[in-house]
Amino acid sequence: xxxxxxxxxxxxxxxxxxxxxxxxxxxxxxxxxxxxxxxxxxxxxxxxxxxxxxxxxxxxxxxxxxxxxxxxxxxxxxxxxxxxxxxxxxxxxxxxxxxxxxxxxxxxxxxxxxxxxxxxxxxxxxxxxxxxxxxxxxxxxxxxxxxxxxxxxxxxxxxxxxxxxxxxxxxxxxxxxxxxxxxxxxxxxxxxxxxxxxxxxxxxxxxxx
Numbered sequence: 001x002x003x004x005x006x007x008x009x010x011x012x013x014x015x016x017x018x019x020x021x022x023x024x025x026x027x028x029x030x031x032x033x034x035x036x037x038x039x040x041x042x043x044x045x046x047x048x049x050x051x052x053x054x055x056x057x058x059x060x061x062x063x064x065x066x067x068x069x070x071x072x073x074x075x076x077x078x079x080x081x082x083x084x085x086x087x088x089x090x091x092x093x094x095x096x097x098x099x100x101x102x103x104x105x106x107x108x109x110x111x112x113x114x115x116x117x118x119x120x121x122x123x124x125x126x127x128x129x130x131x132x133x134x135x136x137x138x139x140x141x142x143x144x145x146x147x148x149x150x151x152x153x154x155x156x157x158x159x160x161x162x163x164x165x166x167x168x169x170x171x172x173x174x175x176x177x178x179x180x181x182x183x184x185x186x187x188x189x190x191x192x193x194x195x196x197x198x199x200x201x202x203x204x205x206x207x208x209x
Contacts, residue, residue: 008024008027008028008058011057012024012058012061014195015061015193026089026116027057027089030057030081030085030089031049031052031053031057033116034056037080037108038080041105041107041108043079043104043108044056054197055196056082057086058195058197060082060086060087060143063087063166063168064086064087064090064091066203067091070094070139071093072094072139072160073138074139074140075097075098075099075141075142075143076099076128076141076145076155076158077099077144077146078098078100079100079105080105081112082143082144083141085112085121088118089116092119095122096121096122097121097122097133097137098123098124100125101126102125109123128154131158136161137158137159137163138164140155142168143168148167148173148177148180148204149179149180152180152183159208164187164205164206165184165205165206165207166203166204167204167205167206168203169202170199172191172202173202184206184208185206186205188204189204190202
């Protein structure tokens with residue numbers, strides 16, 4: 001646990017993210033649960049904890065500062081809770097809905113919610129096009145769900161009025177955004193530097209015109 005704790009804490013500090021002792025403890029508990037379930041249920045192809053910390057936890061944690069203007073967030077195609085569980089740990093005052101159609105991944109999410117006592121998390125095991133929430137979301141976050149074209153096609157019905165998309169990407173998706181820029185306005189984009197990740201990371205915020 002100490003090694004996990006140190007690696008997460010150091011990475012967060014390098015990204016300028018402040019962790020309380022409780023947040024750090026919950027992130028370590030989540031990682032340990034993820035490692036345990038991954039052995040049996042193949043939740044992720046990445047199995048080495050030394051790689052899971054930068055490629056999963058820190059890669060999700062870096063988005064923390066970009067969601068502070070909203071309160072009701074959905075993570076579409078959340079998989080094992082990336083970035084949704086990580087962001088829910090960091091923002092207990094915000095509401096997070098984690099949606100995925102994969103049953104074994106949502107079973108893990110239910111276990112993680114229970115074990116970590118994340119009362120601000122709702123888990124939905126459904127295909128995105130079938131999900132009809134009672135109210136729209138302030139923000140739709142997607143880490144590895146689909147192309148921007150598919151993301152906007154399948155998910156726009158989930159947005160509240162003035163809601164925004166937050167797409168986590170690798171290399172800057174010039175062609176992907178060009179395909180939708182007649183209908184969607186780019187609000188901002190950021191190049192992200194995740195400690196321990198030797199690959200490009202970009203974050204795009206956009207909304208319907």
